[in-house]
Amino acid sequence: MNLPVYYQLLSDITRLRIVSLLLEGPLCVCHFQELLDQPQVKISKHLAILRKKGLVEAKRESNWMVYDLIQDRDRGLRKNLKALKQSRSGEKLLEEDLERRGRLLSSLSKNPGLTPASICCTKG
Amino acid sequence: MNLPVYYQLLSDITRLRIVSLLLEGPLCVCHFQELLDQPQVKISKHLAILRKKGLVEAKRESNWMVYDLIQDRDRGLRKNLKALKQSRSGEKLLEEDLERRGRLLSSLSKNPGLTPASICCTKG
DNA sequence: CTTGAATATACACTTTTAAGTATATACAAA
DNA sequence: TTTGTATATACTTAAAAGTGTATATTCAAG
Numbered sequence: 001m002n003l004p005v006y007y008q009l010l011s012d013i014t015r016l017r018i019v020s021l022l023l024e025g026p027l028c029v030c031h032f033q034e035l036l037d038q039p040q041v042k043i044s045k046h047l048a049i050l051r052k053k054g055l056v057e058a059k060r061e062s063n064w065m066v067y068d069l070i071q072d073r074d075r076g077l078r079k080n081l082k083a084l085k086q087s088r089s090g091e092k093l094l095e096e097d098l099e100r101r102g103r104l105l106s107s108l109s110k111n112p113g114l115t116p117a118s119i120c121c122t123k124g
Numbered sequence: 125m126n127l128p129v130y131y132q133l134l135s136d137i138t139r140l141r142i143v144s145l146l147l148e149g150p151l152c153v154c155h156f157q158e159l160l161d162q163p164q165v166k167i168s169k170h171l172a173i174l175r176k177k178g179l180v181e182a183k184r185e186s187n188w189m190v191y192d193l194i195q196d197r198d199r200g201l202r203k204n205l206k207a208l209k210q211s212r213s214g215e216k217l218l219e220e221d222l223e224r225r226g227r228l229l230s231s232l233s234k235n236p237g238l239t240p241a242s243i244c245c246t247k248g
Numbered sequence: 249c250t251t252g253a254a255t256a257t258a259c260a261c262t263t264t265t266a267a268g269t270a271t272a273t274a275c276a277a278a
Numbered sequence: 279t280t281t282g283t284a285t286a287t288a289c290t291t292a293a294a295a296g297t298g299t300a301t302a303t304t305c306a307a308g
Contacts, residue, residue: 003208003215004137011135012266013128029285042267044286063126063275063284076211083207084127091127138297153255166297168256185253187305 001070001077009055010084013093014038015046019069020094021101022056023085026068034102091115125178125194125201132178134208137217138162139170143193144218145225147209148179148190159224 011014017036021027027035030045045069050056058067073081088094133138141160145151151159156167171191174180182191197205212218 003211004135004140005217007131007134007140008203010131011128014266016131039268040285041269041287042282045266048286060274060285065285074214076214079207079211080204081177083203087127087203090198090200138296163298164255165299166259168254169296172256184255184304189255 001074003076003080005053006055006077006080009053010048012046014042015050017094017097018043018046018050018067019055019081020084020088022067022069023030023081024098024101027101028061028064028066030064031101031104032067035097035104047110125198127200127204130179130201130204133174133177133218138166139174140189141218141221142170142174143179143205144208144212145221146191146193146243147205148222148225150190150205151225152181152188154183154188155228156191159228190211 007075010019014036018032019105021035029040029043029047032038032047033040036043047056047058047065051067055070056067058065060066069081075081088098138160141182142156145159153164153167153171156162156171157164160167171180171182175182175191179194180191181194182189184190193205212222228241
């Protein structure tokens with residue numbers, strides 16, 4: 001990961017929102033679908049781009065793919081991600097995403113038996 | 125200036141180099157031409173984009189246009205620019221730009237009578 | 249008021265990137 | 279082994295962004 005690639009990845013609003021959410025912790029594809037209210041293809045493709053460029057990684061959890069930021073990040077990347085995290089206030093879209101994430105996670109913790117799918121993707 | 129716009133501006137390598145240089149201080153168009161070794165149109169157009177989006181400002185100095193980062197920057201922007209500044213080491217291109225800038229400015233200070241033009245744009 | 253230097257802009261062209269549709273893959277459960 | 283759910287990929291189309299050439303603008307100097 002070098003700087004030009006990093007900025008290019010964040011230059012798309014969908015990817016920016018994804019990365020912003022991942023700063024708070026890992027999420028699966030269907031959660032992104034719900035939180036960003038965007039179609040599955042779109043989410044999957046942007047996640048694929050982020051993964052190909054080495055900013056995020058994915059692990060399968062039975063049927064679900066859980067994405068997270070790459071863990072061993074170089075100094076420069078850490079600094080920039082920290083700056084991003086610290087500069088979200090005032091960014092309406094990003095803040096709303098975080099709020100939605102909070103609600104989603106709290107509903108998850110109240111019903112520990114729920115799979116991701118039963119929360120976000122469908123029909124309860 | 126909001127985050128999405130900011131990242132989009134930096135997603136182009138030429139603009140990233142320009143902004144990186146401006147972190148060290150103002151420069152005129154012909155300096156950018158020399159330091160980045162890129163044609164005038166290209167430099168001018170990217171500077172126009174940066175200006176239109178509110179990241180840089182320009183003031184005319186007789187025949188030359190001197191560009192600088194916008195001075196009153198919001199908190200988020202400051203944080204991100206600081207992170208950029210701190211994460212340049214290891215980025216070959218950006219480091220070379222800074223070295224070239226150093227050489228250019230030292231030659232300027234040795235010959236205080238020189239206009240920008242007599243340094244960078246042409247035929248001594 | 250003409251000339252030349254520095255910079256900006258308009259237009260045409262090319263490349264890149266994003267988005268949608270359809271289809272494929274991977275897995276779990278029946 | 280069929281079915282349904284989650285996710286990924288191929289292909290196509292549309293939009294955006296970058297680049298070059300030519301031309302315009304602005305200013306200083308003669």
